[in-house]
Amino acid sequence: MNDMTPTKLKPNDFATDQEVRWCPGCGDYAILKGVQRTMAEMGARPENTVFISGIGCSSRFPYYMETYGFHTIHGRAPALATGVKLANPDLDVWIITGDGDGLSIGGNHMLHLLRRNLDCQVLLFNNEIYGLTKGQYSPTSRIGTRSPSTPYGSVDAPAEPCTFALGAGARFLARCIDTAQKQMPDILKRAHAHQGASFVELYQNCIVYNDDVFEPFTNKKDSANTQIWLTHGEPMLFAKGEKGLKLNRDDLHLEIVDVVDGDWEAAGVLAHDEKNRTLAQMLVEMRHPTMPVALGVIYCDPKPSFEQDVVTQNAKESAGKVVDLGALIRKGQTWEVNQKKLREQ
Template identity: 85%
Template sequence: MNDMTPLKPNDFATDQEVRWCPGCGDYAILKGVQRTMAEMGARPENTVFISGIGCSSRFPYYMETYGFHTIHGRAPALATGVKLANPDLDVWIITGDGDGLSIGGNHMMHVLRRNLDCQILLFNNEIYGLTKGQYSPTSREGTRSPSTPYGSVDHPAEPGTFALGSGARFIARCIDTAQKQMPGILKRAHAHKGASFVELYQNCIVYNDDVFAGFTEKKQAPFTQLWLEHGQPMLFANGEKGIALDADTLSLKIVHVVDGDWEAAGVRVHDEKNRVMAGLLVAMRHNEGMPVALGVIYEDPAPSFEEDVRTQNVEAAKGKVVDLEALIKKGQTWEVNQKKLREV
């Protein structure tokens, strides 16, 4: 589709049967992404979805764009090649907590460190779904699974902390069912020049059902979710509570807001460029009684990897003439004399 006719979400849906378990959170994420594509005017011919292995990695089959279903954990490496070959393409990496943080952890670290201009959507359901429910790098301690029948003794990885430690310049979080907020977060990720890391809490209805219910349950959501907005106070519980910094312990704490005076209560204003605060916010969900930080947690742009590579190549080519034969013969070369070979 090469014309500029406005597209609808269904224009990004393929004719392939969507094959996830009934009730899987992946369906909601797929709809959210297709809706986002349409709203931001994305073009199928300029968009690529690249995935590894796992339930989430079936995603490219269901997007009417270019796509590449690669091998376990290696989607970032393939995406790097695609972006270097054609920097003008919009590259989206689809991965899961197992695919992206276990066998693909090394690749994930380097694509974030290099700051490749791409959008990384990590579906986190805290379990291996495709291979029938083994515990994953993000599974909680005590998780019982076929591979941990007596309960996992591993300390789980925190995706946001991992991304921040790897040098990510954009970190955000969303919930699979948060369809109102998801398009805005994905648009922000797309607008960011560099690697955007978006963690999506996704419910696995078969092997880890309701693992996030503690903060996703609708009635409790206002009291368990902290939706962040740059330049705005960190308020939740309908504005009756907020997040403040404990100066003695340099940790975050909940404070009560009286008569809407959040400043008097010491509530912090969200600053997306504050890397130290970002680290505290991503870790906050592991502190009992604290809400889960959602939305754009951190953004501090820097030059992208392919932009630097392109600039370097242009500079290196200045004043040089393309000569393939000279390149081939450069260095240690020799000529085979057929006559002398016959004499030997």
């Protein structure tokens, strides 16, 4: 065996010696385990991996990953990630953010990261609350949410993370649940394999300030009827295959239909097409309580990434040219500061 062959790493090899400090029962623990497991399964190398976060409960993540990492400032993780990726395009860059960090003060930075299509993975932990600062309502909090900052109930119309990402030009959208450990690694692997900005919304339960806000669709008892896991090219079925999603062509929306004897084609059920942006828009906007929540890879339509274009442009413009810093400094307008004349004035 070649001594240079990299050692196969296990999930624990991506765990640091730092004490994991989240509230007992927080969904972040499950996500951390899912990410560490994914790193091992896809053969990631710690020396080639960077986790970058902003501010919030989720942003403690880099401390717990045995990789390179930055714990940056509120909402600015996308800006730091852009600098890292441009400096070394070969690095695997993961951005860890929350609904407050990424969609409030960081909303502008997130928009431009997705618009530019930087090759990185964005994991947005959505618990619909500000947990670190003790339970204020966040951009994704629902109307009526009672919190220290909205004691009578929030009247803000909430932001929908995947709708925002799609509108910003994201080319990869996916959703998962913190406890969906079976599906999470496959989703994260798909995000990593995508060339460009991958946006993954992770529904994460805040047990202290917003407990069970996702319970209507995450509880195991009803999950077969409230969740629809999407696979490209496969029929959009749920409820153990007894129901599916059909396009209502009168006003262009998705509706639930019954599937008899497994004949989904006769029922008019659509096959999932992850390259169809219009379909992705309809899937992420299924908000009616009777509709299932779309999970898995919702949209994937790659195009060249930002740093690839920058590297290509730089190589083209610098080809055959000699680097001469002195000539660059002397180029254009120059002036001389004459101390004697300044004193006379």
